[in-house]
Amino acid sequence: MKDESFTPTTSVSVVAPARLHLGFLDLNGGLGRRFGSIGLAISSPRTTLTIRIGRQGEIVGPESARVGGHLEAMQQWLGLGGPHRVRIEEAIPSHVGLGSGTQLALAVAAGVRALHGLPLDSAGDAVRLRRGARSGVGVGLFDSGGLVVDGGHGSGHGTAPIICRIPFPEHWRVLIVRDPTRQGLHGSNEAEAFTKLPPFPAQSADFLCRLVLMKGLPALAECDLPSFGAAVRDMQLLLGDHFAPMQGGRRFTSPEVGACLDALGRAGAHGVGQSSWGPTGFAFTSSAAEADRLAGLARQSHGKGLDIRVCTGLNRGADITARVIADASHSTAGR
Numbered sequence: 347m348k349d350e351s352f353t354p355t356t357s358v359s360v361v362a363p364a365r366l367h368l369g370f371l372d373l374n375g376g377l378g379r380r381f382g383s384i385g386l387a388i389s390s391p392r393t394t395l396t397i398r399i400g401r402q403g404e405i406v407g408p409e410s411a412r413v414g415g416h417l418e419a420m421q422q423w424l425g426l427g428g429p430h431r432v433r434i435e436e437a438i439p440s441h442v443g444l445g446s447g448t449q450l451a452l453a454v455a456a457g458v459r460a461l462h463g464l465p466l467d468s469a470g471d472a473v474r475l476r477r478g479a480r481s482g483v484g485v486g487l488f489d490s491g492g493l494v495v496d497g498g499h500g501s502g503h504g505t506a507p508i509i510c511r512i513p514f515p516e517h518w519r520v521l522i523v524r525d526p527t528r529q530g531l532h533g534s535n536e537a538e539a540f541t542k543l544p545p546f547p548a549q550s551a552d553f554l555c556r557l558v559l560m561k562g563l564p565a566l567a568e569c570d571l572p573s574f575g576a577a578v579r580d581m582q583l584l585l586g587d588h589f590a591p592m593q594g595g596r597r598f599t600s601p602e603v604g605a606c607l608d609a610l611g612r613a614g615a616h617g618v619g620q621s622s623w624g625p626t627g628f629a630f631t632s633s634a635a636e637a638d639r640l641a642g643l644a645r646q647s648h649g650k651g652l653d654i655r656v657c658t659g660l661n662r663g664a665d666i667t668a669r670v671i672a673d674a675s676h677s678t679a680g681r
Contacts, residue, residue, distance in 0.1 A: 356669045357396050357397065357398035357461070357668075357669050358396065358397050358398070358457045358460040358461045358666065358667065358668045358669075359395070359665075359666075359667045360393075360394070360395055360396075360397075360453040360454075360456050360457045360460075360665070360666050361392055361393070361394045361453075361664060362392060362393045362394075362438075362449040362450070362452065362453040362488055362664040363387040363388060363389065363392050363449070363487065363491065363660045363663075363664065364388050364390065364391050364392060364393075364438045364444040364445060364446070364449065365385050365386060365387050365388065365445040365449070365483060365484055365487045365621075366386045366388060366443075366444070366621045366626075366628050367383060367384075367385050367443065367445070367481060367621050368383075368384045368386060368578055368581065368582075368619065369383065369554070369581040369582060369585050369619070370382060370383050370480075370481075370554070370585060371383060371384070371495075371498065371551065371554050371555050371558060372498060372546075372551040372554065373543075373546035373588070374545070374546045374547065374548045374550070374551040378500055378501070379498035379499060379500045380498055380499055381480045381481060381496075381498045381499055381506065382496060382497055382498030382506070382555075383481040383483050383495070383496055383498075384483065384493065384494070384495050384558060384562070384581075385445075385481065385483030385484070385486070385487055385494055385496075386487070386492075386493045386514060386520075386659055387487040387491040387492060387493075387514075387659065387660040387661075387662075387663070388520055388657045388658070388659060388660055389657040389658045389659075389660045390522075390655060390657040391436070391438050391439065392438060392449075393434075393436065393437050393438050393449050393450050393453050394435040394436045395407070395413070395432060395433065395434045395435065395453055395454070396432070396433045396435070396457075397417075397430055397431070397432045397454070397457040397458065397461055398431050398461065399428060399429070399430055399431075400429050400430060400431035402429050402431075403429035403430055403431065404429075404431045404432070405417070405431075405432045405434075406432070406433050407432075407433055407434030407435060407436075407437070409434055409437045409440070409446075409450055410432075410434065412447075412450060412451075413432055413434060413450065413454055416450070416451050416454040416455065416475055417430060417432060417454055417458065419474065420454065420458045420459075420471070420474075420475075421458070423474055424458065424462070426458070426462060430458070432454070432457075437450060438450070439524070439526075440529075440532075441529040441530055441532040442524055442528075442529060442530060442625060442626050443530050443620065443621035443622035443623055443624050443625065443626040444621060444626055445483075445484045445487075445622075447477060447532075448472065448477040448478060448484035448485065448488070449484065449488060449664075451477050452468055452471060452472060452475075452477070452484075452485065452488045452664070453488075453664065454475075455467075455468070455471035455474075455475065456468070456488075456664060456666050457666070460666050466666075468485050468488055468489050469485055469505045470504075472485045472505050473503065473504055473505060477505075478505040480499070480506075481506065482497075482505045482506030482507065483495075483496050485505050485508075486508035486511070487663065488663055488664050489508075489663045489664075490508075490511055490662070490663045491660045491661045492511050492512060492513050492514055492659070492660075492661045493511070493512050493513075493566060493659070494508050494510065494511045495508070495509055495510040495511075495558065495563070496508050497509040512563060512566050512567055513661045514566070514658075514659025514660075514661055515566075515569045515571075516658070516659075516661070517632070517634075518569075518571060518630060518631065518633075518658075518659060519630070519631045519633065519634055519636070519637035519656055519657070519658060520628055520629075520630055520631075520637075520656070520657050520658065520659060521610060521615060521628060521629040521630070521631065521637055521640060521644070521654070521655075521656060522626060522628055522653070522654070522656075522657060523603050523606050523607060523610075523626070523627040523628070523629075523644065523652055523653070523654050524603070524625060524626045524627075524652065524654075525599075525600035525602055525624075525626075525651070526651070526652075526653055527600075527651065528599060528600050529625070530599055530622060530623030531592065531623045532623070536623065539589075539592040542591075542592065543588065543589070543591065544588075546588060550584060554581055554584065557577050557580055557581055558577065558581070561573060561576070562574055562581070571616050571630060571631075571632050572616060574616070574617065574630070575615075575616025575617030575630055576617070577617075578616075578617035578619055578630075579611075579616075579617050579618060579619065581619070582597075582617075582618070582620065583597070586598070586619070586620065589623075592623075593623070593624070597620070598625070598627060599620065599623060599624030600624060600625035600627075602648065602651065602652060603620070603624065603625050603626070603627040603652065604627070605648055606627070606647075606648035606649075606652060606654070607619075607627045607628075607629060609643070609644060610629045610640055610643075611629065613640055613643055614631075614636070614640065615629035615630065615640055616629065616630045616631065616632075617630045634656070637656040638656060641654055641655070641656050
C-alpha cells in the first residue's frame, strides 16, 4: 500500500484538539437513524504526539498502552513492518467528556499514515480502531474543527456522516469546568447505561432537531450568543433529565461542577451544560475579558478542587506536521 516514490520522513507530529459534545439530536430513532449529535472543537486541552521509525520500538508518555494498541492495529491493517517510536507529550484526560479516546486513536492513525506517505482516512480508521460508535463529531472535528453536526447512525456500519459545519466566532470564549476526582461513564458501563434508559419520546427528538436547526445553528451563523446559548441550554436541560437516572439522579455527574455552572449562569454566562457523560461542564461568553471575569468569580466561589479554564473554539482540525528529509541516507530516525 505504500507509495514507493515517497520520500521518508524523520518524524511526524500530531496535535489533536479536545471536543465538547453538546448533545444528541434523536435518541428515539423512529425515522431509521439514531443519535445524531452536535460538537465543538476547543483549543485546550489537547493530545500531542510524535511518531518516527526507529531501530527499536518504544512508546513513552501518558496513554502509552492505548497508543501501543492503536499502533499495532494500524500496522497490521496497512501492512507495515518495522519498529516505531512514539512519544506522547500530552494527552486529553480520559473519560471526562472531552473525546480523548477518539482523538488519541485518530492521532496515532494519522501519524502512521503521514510517516509512510499514505493518504489520511479518519472515518475509516475510526471504524477500524472502534471509535465513533454513537457520535460522529469526534471524527469530523479531528478533520475540520469548528462546530459540526452529524446525521446519526442508520443501517450502515460506518461513522455517522457530518452534515453541517459552522466556524465558531473567534472572539467568543469557552469556559471549561472539570472535576478531576470523577470520571464519566465509559466502556461497558456506558453501553449498559443506554440499555437501561427509558425510551426517548419522539416528541422530544422532534423538539431537539427543531431547536438545533431553527435556533442554535442560525444563531451561531449570525454570531448571536444569547440565542445560541439559549438553544444549548434548552437542549442540555432536556437531555440532562433523560440521562439523570444514570448520573445519580442529577443532570451533572459532578455536583460541584453543577454548582459552579449554576453560579456562572447567574453571573452572565450562556449555554451552560455538560459534555457527554461529564464530569466536564462548559459555558460560553462573548469575549476574552468576560470569560476572565467569570472564571475569576468561579474560582473564588466554587473553584476549590475544580479545573476551571478559558479556551477558544478551534476552527481547524488536527495539526499534522511531517519533517521531510531530502536524502534518505541522512535520516536520523532511531537515533
